[in-house]
Amino acid sequence: TCKTGYTNTGEAPNVVCTDTCTIKNGGCDPNAGCSHDNTTNAVECTCKTGYTNTGVAPAVICSDSCSLYNGGCDINAECSHRLEDFDVVCNCRVGFINVGTVNGVNCSDGCYVNNGGCGVNAVCSHDLTTMAIQCTCMTGYTNSGNGTTLVCTDSCKVNNGGCDSSATCxxxxxxxxxxxxxxIGFVRSGCDITAGCIDSCQVNNGGCDSNAACSHDASTNIVVCSCKNGYVNSGTDSVIKCTDACQVNNGGCDSNATCSHDASTNGVVCSCKNGFVNTGTGTKMK
Structure with missing residues (x-):
């Protein structure tokens, strides 16, 4: 009778004892290694690297470890096998980053680690289909990088934030x-926030009196209202009200003169009343 760990491969009446492991892998699973107990020499079946025993003792059934609890990998990792020895390899899925070690893979949402590699002024999110990390500039920032690199710059520093050239961003x-x-000196040409800015003097005469000319201060560009020829300011320095000059102190004419306007320039014209003659000189009528 062959000893434990050996099998008779001879033909009766001959007995030829052969290592059981050399015969159909000792009855072990195809994905198991056959060996012998050091004490009893009984056959022992041990699952190969990358496989896990899913049988009930004494049966050994070797199943791909990746099919069992993801091979012990993190729930956000993919389980695969190393080509050279079929050992289990855990790799974080797209959108996740290993915050553990090479042998202890711990997959965290990539957006929680250094903002997913996005800039400080960017928002990190995931593609709904692939879960790949997506970097998007925050509100108020514009991508000034190239096609592959996101650089979020204050939008006001990029093309004036899309505002009109006569606008402040x-x-x-x-x-x-x-x-x-x-x-200063410009008003919005429409209701939309991005509407262009036009010269204030082109809208309601810049808020000036209808008998005033609208212009701009050479230094500050603020609106300046100046009464037209033949009119004088009867308001204040800040609120210009242009009144017919003839209605204010008789237009500066003599009390015995009538005040009127030049047909071409609208300048004040003083004419002595009947019975009076001009004894003044030049433009001064008396």
Whole structure:
């Protein structure tokens, strides 16, 4: 009778004892290694690297470890096998980053680690289909990088934030969204926030009196209202009200003169009343 660990491969009446492991892998699973107990020499079946025993003792059934609890990998990792020895390899899925070690893979949402590699002024999110990391500039910032590199720059520093060339670019104090405000001496040409800015004097005469000319201060560009020829300011320095000069102190004419206007220039014309003659000189009538 062959000893434990050996099998008779001879033909009766001959007995030829052969290592059981050399015969159909000792009855072990195809994905198991056959060996012998050091004490009893009984056959022992041990699953190969990359396989796990799913049988009930004494049966050994070797199943791909990746098919069992993801091979022990993190729930956000993919289980595969190393080509050279079929050992289990855990690799974080797209959109996740290993915050553990090579042998202890711990997959964290990539957006939670250094903002997913996005810039400080960018928002990290995931592609709904692939879960790949997506970097998007925050509100108030514009991508000034090239096609592959996202560089989020204050939108106001890029093409004036899309505002008109005669507008100032700033940000909303709450949302940081771009706010376009017309520069001094200009007003918005429409209701839309991105509407262009036009010269204030072109809209309602810049707020000046209908008998005033609208212009701009050479230094500050603020609106300046100046009464037209033949009119004088009867308001204040800040609120210009242009009144027919003849209605204010008789237009500066003598009390015995009538005040009228030149047909061409609308300048004040003083004419002595009947019975009076001009004894003044030049433009001074008396």
């Amino acid at each position: 700033s940000h909303d104090s709450v949302t940081f969204a771009v706010v376009c405000g017309c520069s």
